[in-house]
Amino acid sequence: MTTRRDFLATSSASLAALAVTGCDQANADVGTTPVANDLxxxxxxxxxxxxxxxxxxxxERKARLDKARRLMTDQRIDALMLAGGTSMEYFTGMRWGNxxxxxxxxxxxxxxxxxxxxxxxxxRALEQATMGPLGLDATVYAWEEHEDPWAFFGKGLRDRGLATATIGVEETVKFQFSDGAARLPQVRTVSGTPVTAGCRITKDAHELALMRHASKVTLLAYEAAYKSLTxxxxxxxFADLVQLAHKRLGYTGSAGVQVGKYSALPHGSATPQxxxxxxxxxxDGGCKVEGYxxxxxxxxxxxKATQRMKDxxxxxxxxxxAALAAARPGVPCEAVDAAARKVIVDAGxxxxxxxxxxxxxxxxxxxxxxxxxxxxGNTLPLAPGMVFSDEPGIYIPGEFGIRLEDDMVITESGAELFTPQSESLEQPF
Structure with missing residues (x-):
């Protein structure tokens, strides 16, 4: 068992830069832009x-951990188990692949x-842990390749008086890991979603600012790509143009692109178009700004669009x-879907x-x-700070599909889109 303080005292390794080899960097922000030649x-x-x-x-991450602990107490969960992925980053700042x-x-x-x-x-684990809220006192139980990691996991629990713990497992943890925890004597595993979703489901002002910025970046990238379409x-x-535009704006972003009759498939086709x-x-796509x-x-x-397309x-x-107008605090989630669906069905x-x-x-x-x-079927009431896509679609097989999607935050009195709605097929921006 090693603490960060012990590690600093005994290791001469440099901790000046975060090692990212092997980490999940698919969503990392890009700080440089490509050369403008020939763009x-x-x-x-x-x-x-x-x-x-x-x-x-x-x-901010410390405050998230405090909230998670309160929710664990309410749910009678003794500890929350996280593996590599979004929730680990949300609470600890650690970016780790599985x-x-x-x-x-x-x-x-x-x-x-x-x-x-x-x-x-x-x-590497201590490097990342130290840079986040786990801090200098982060304790690591490190197992060699021939050893059983669950023996170390169990020791960590016992050292904290949790030999008979109820463990909340984050929902994306691999089965082999959740099953390993469940096999420990006198340990019970339950869903950790009431804790993780309980923390993440509503966004604070900082999170909303990052998401609003991400939407602005993506819309500008789309517009630049659209102006470059031939x-x-x-x-x-065209997808390459969208990616390049995001890079020029300083971020990693992308979009799936479907042309003609293939736009009638909501998530498209691999057929060359x-x-x-x-x-x-x-x-359809987007980017991430500081993880959001x-x-x-x-x-x-x-x-020129045809009249049928315009209609x-x-x-x-x-x-x-209609979906935007229906969304407000206290309204069940399903009512927003119903409002948009009624318009489309009533139109034939x-x-x-x-x-x-x-x-x-x-x-x-x-x-x-x-x-x-x-x-x-989702009767959960909307609450301020929740963020959703607002993306109805009409897909006519063999002809075309049309989907408009903007990101929507629930406010104290209603809902607001982060980006302006598209005006028309011929003037989309």
Missing amino acids: PPAIAALTPMKDGVVPISVD SERLLAVVIPAKGAPFLVTPKFEEE EGMTQDD VVQEGSILLI SSDISRTFVLG VFEIEFRAQT FGPDYRYFSHRVGHGMGMDGHEWPYLVR
């Missing part, structure tokens, strides 16, 4: 949007957290507006899920999809 003018004109962006602080080797953070309702890590990862491009060519004059395009997500869809046409767009616009695109084939929205935060969900 389309609209993309070359973009500059980084980093000013004023403030990372989540150690004190493998077959157990690395876990255990947060007791009372007492100091501890880590269980492969011995060869101990230095006939003969493939869907991959080429943009022609009059082609309809549906794009945007998720925006736009549908537009290269050149369907108008219905879609009214459906998105029904019944039910026939043309609007998915829920109207999902919760958002650090993950692009998280609790709660705007779907029939």
Whole structure:
């Protein structure tokens, strides 16, 4: 068993920089931009949007841990188990990928957290732990490759008087790890979602500012890519433009792109597609700013839209507006879906899920999809600080699909979109 203070006293390794080898960096922000040579003018004109962006602080993460402990006490959970992923980053600041080797953070309702890590990862784990709220007193139980990590996990519990603990397991923890915890004598495992979702489901002002910024970045990237669209491009060519535009703005971002009849598939097709004059395009994607997500869809046409396309767009616009108008504190989640669905079905695109084939929205935060969900049957009341996608869609097989998606925060008196709604297929920005 090693504490950070012991480690500092005995190790000569430099801790000046965070080691990221092997970490999950798929969502890391990008601090540099590509050279503007040969870029389309609209993309070359973009500059980084980093000013004023403030990372989540150690004190903010400490407050999250305090709230988690209160929720654990309310739920009669003795400790929360986290493995690599979003919740670990949310609470501790540690970015860690998952493998077959157990690395876990255990947060007791009372007492100091501890880590269980492969011995060869101990230095890297302590590096990251020290930079976050676990601090200098983070305790690590490090196991060699031939040893049983669960023996170390159990020792960590016993050292804290939790030999008979009820452990809340974060929902994305691999089965092999949750099963390992459940096999410990006198340990009971339960869902940790009441704790993790209980903390993450509503966003504070700082989180909302990061999400609002992410939405602004993505919309600007989309607009620059749209202005650079030309006939003969493939869907991959256009996706590359979206990615380049995000990079010019200082972030990693992307979008899926579907052209023509393939836009009638909500999540698209891998079939090669080429943009022609009059082609309809549906794009869906986003970026992350300091770990917080945007998720925006736009549908537009290269050149002139047909009257049928315009008519369907108008219905879609009214459906998105109806969902926004229905969303306010105290209203059940399912009512927002119902409001948008009624507009679409009443306009002749029904019944039910026939043309609007998915829920109207999902919760958002650090993950692009998280609790709660705007779907029939979900009676959870909306509350200020919840953030959702507002994304009805109309998909006509063999013809085209239209989806408008903006990110929506529940306010004290209603709801607000982070970005302006799209005006038309020919003037989407």
